Amino acid sequence: MEPYESKLLSMIKKNKKIVVITAENRASLKNIAEKLNQNFIDVGISEQNLIGIGAGLAKLGFLPIMHGYSAFLTMRAFEFIRTDLGYPSLPSVVVGTFNGLSATANGTANGPTHQAIEDIALMRLVPNMTVVAPSDVSETLEILDNISKLNGPLYIRDSNSGSMDIQREPFVWGKNECIIKGDNVAILSYGTILDICLKVSKKLSQESFSHAVYNMRFLKPVDKEILHEIFDKFEKIFVIEDHINMGALGSIIKEFAWENHKDNKITFINLRENFFRPGNFIDALQNTELAPGKIYGKIINS
Amino acid sequence: MNNNFNEMNFNNFLLSCKKNVLKMAKNGGCFIGSAFSCIDILAYLYSNIFDIEKIKNMEKDRDILILSKGHAVAALYAVLAQVGIISKDRLKNYLTVKDDLYWHPNPNIPGIEFHSGSMGHGLAIGIGMAFASKLNKISNRIFVVLGDGELNEGSIWESVLIANAYKLDNLTAIIDRNFWQANLKTEELIPLESVQEKFSAFGWETLFCNGHDVNEIRQIFEQISKNVLDKPKVVIANTIRGNGIPLMEDNPKYWFGDFNEKELEKFNEILDKEKEKK
Numbered sequence: 001m002e003p004y005e006s007k008l009l010s011m012i013k014k015n016k017k018i019v020v021i022t023a024e025n026r027a028s029l030k031n032i033a034e035k036l037n038q039n040f041i042d043v044g045i046s047e048q049n050l051i052g053i054g055a056g057l058a059k060l061g062f063l064p065i066m067h068g069y070s071a072f073l074t075m076r077a078f079e080f081i082r083t084d085l086g087y088p089s090l091p092s093v094v095v096g097t098f099n100g101l102s103a104t105a106n107g108t109a110n111g112p113t114h115q116a117i118e119d120i121a122l123m124r125l126v127p128n129m130t131v132v133a134p135s136d137v138s139e140t141l142e143i144l145d146n147i148s149k150l151n152g153p154l155y156i157r158d159s160n161s162g163s164m165d166i167q168r169e170p171f172v173w174g175k176n177e178c179i180i181k182g183d184n185v186a187i188l189s190y191g192t193i194l195d196i197c198l199k200v201s202k203k204l205s206q207e208s209f210s211h212a213v214y215n216m217r218f219l220k221p222v223d224k225e226i227l228h229e230i231f232d233k234f235e236k237i238f239v240i241e242d243h244i245n246m247g248a249l250g251s252i253i254k255e256f257a258w259e260n261h262k263d264n265k266i267t268f269i270n271l272r273e274n275f276f277r278p279g280n281f282i283d284a285l286q287n288t289e290l291a292p293g294k295i296y297g298k299i300i301n302s
Numbered sequence: 303m304n305n306n307f308n309e310m311n312f313n314n315f316l317l318s319c320k321k322n323v324l325k326m327a328k329n330g331g332c333f334i335g336s337a338f339s340c341i342d343i344l345a346y347l348y349s350n351i352f353d354i355e356k357i358k359n360m361e362k363d364r365d366i367l368i369l370s371k372g373h374a375v376a377a378l379y380a381v382l383a384q385v386g387i388i389s390k391d392r393l394k395n396y397l398t399v400k401d402d403l404y405w406h407p408n409p410n411i412p413g414i415e416f417h418s419g420s421m422g423h424g425l426a427i428g429i430g431m432a433f434a435s436k437l438n439k440i441s442n443r444i445f446v447v448l449g450d451g452e453l454n455e456g457s458i459w460e461s462v463l464i465a466n467a468y469k470l471d472n473l474t475a476i477i478d479r480n481f482w483q484a485n486l487k488t489e490e491l492i493p494l495e496s497v498q499e500k501f502s503a504f505g506w507e508t509l510f511c512n513g514h515d516v517n518e519i520r521q522i523f524e525q526i527s528k529n530v531l532d533k534p535k536v537v538i539a540n541t542i543r544g545n546g547i548p549l550m551e552d553n554p555k556y557w558f559g560d561f562n563e564k565e566l567e568k569f570n571e572i573l574d575k576e577k578e579k580k
Binding site: 016019038039041043044046048049051052053054055056057058059060061062064079080083084087088 | 409415416417420422423425426427428429430431432433434435436437438456457460461463464467468
């Protein structure tokens with residue numbers, strides 16, 4: 001059993017109000033469907049109903065955790081998420097998988113139909129929605145530990161990746177973290193690409209290029225405290241994400257800089273408006289600005 | 303069969319509900335045709351089937367009704383006011399910024415279990431609530447009122463498949479079958495017939511009634527309460543849009559209505575005369 005599954009199982013043992021629902025996306029639920037009995041509902045390939053049914057359960061006091069491909073959840077079911085979860089601010093969890101470059105993870109090679117490269121922008125638009133993009137499984141589990149406190153819907157951009165072998169600050173809900181401390185430039189990222197940034201970071205350290213890396217997992221509400229810290233300390237800021245160049249971290253940073261009259265030098269590295277060529281993860285990266293070598297080049301020459 | 307049922311009392315109750323709708327058919331108006339199409343069924347459910355005290359107190363085992371065809375909300379507000387779930391005075395606030403009564407169901411109004419207005423959501427919400435009842439091991443019932451035009455929405459048919467897959471026998475869909483969608487006849491735009499065969503083929507138990515004949519409505523809902531089949535149920539209620547006001551009946555001009563006091567006075571008289579005939 002995977003850690004995500006064990007976590008759900010132990011949570012439901014303690015809290016019978018949690019219901020796991022899926023639109024026949026069982027990648028992260030392979031071994032627990034049977035064990036959850038009535039607390040597991042598979043609605044088939046029906047994303048709109050996945051959300052509507054979750055909303056009906058949530059309205060009567062249950063806490064639904066709804067699973068699906070990010071692309072189909074956030075786009076096909078967008079109006080259901082906005083109208084049935086967001087508007088009434090129903091405590092509920094929407095877990096989207098295969099988003100950004102993680103659509104290529106684990107040997108899959110999903111083309112544009114399955115690539116969610118605008119999911120964060122869409123979910124940030126939903127009233128009362130919290131948006132979080134964990135970078136590995138341990139972070140996803142920390143998020144799940146907090147869902148009983150929700151007072152509205154939560155979108156988890158689940159990257160389905162393994163565990164990163166790094167020192168982390170204790171997890172605090174709503175707060176982002178500094179993973180690598182340093183001076184000169186700040187690298188801001190989240191989710192799947194955080195790991196790539198850490199690879200770049202290693203190379204920068206080998207060249208004695210001082211820098212910091214921040215995990216910007218909470219994308220809504222915006223953690224303004226850490227942004228003030230970053231903007232005050234670093235003149236140069238790199239915003240790196242596997243998302244189109246609108247509506248996600250890049251936009252958050254632009255909005256923050258404008259609202260606070262900041263003139264830091266900011267470089268945005270993302271997917272622009274392009275789908276990416278499917279392939280294995282590392283090959284797919286090479287065709288984008290997110291290739292580790294390209295990121296490294298931009299930072300070291302800044 | 304409910305032996306306490308008194309047809310004359312019901313007709314008086316229904317008349318009052320309809321007159322409540324007329325109070326909302328001015329100064330911005332309401333979807334009066336849609337409201338008069340399903341008001342008999344709503345009036346029957348709230349006066350004879352539902353336990354009003356349980357709804358007022360939001361008790362866990364209350365029966366739940368979702369008006370998925372949210373445009374008809376004037377009928378629901380009219381009935382909620384007549385059974386005392388909301389005060390009749392509140393209807394005077396309709397379409398004013400000092401209250402939450404507008405063209406679609408607002409969840410801030412007591413008795414509104416879930417907001418609606420966007421077509422094709424209510425049945426999925428109802429399925430979620432039917433699952434909730436099963437998980438809570440309570441034997442209440444979930445009713446979802448659908449418009450026939452609303453059956454155009456693909457999400458409805460996802461719901462129809464899922465309710466069958468999970469044998470949600472505590473779920474009843476009521477189709478307000480007036481043969482009109484917003485502007486056109488259903489059969490001329492996107493033909494729906496046979497609605498009965500479609501639902502039956504999807505595994506639902508299908509029932510019929512004349513949605514303006516209280517004795518037929520009674521029989522159907524009596525049958526549903528006795529029913530123990532492991533199937534979701536659908537009541538296909540044959541109705542007339544704008545029923546009760548000849549000018550509006552089956553007339554596409556009166557899906558929506560916004561009238562002056564003189565016209566409303568005339569409609570009130572027509573409703574009184576219609577009732578006397580019964």
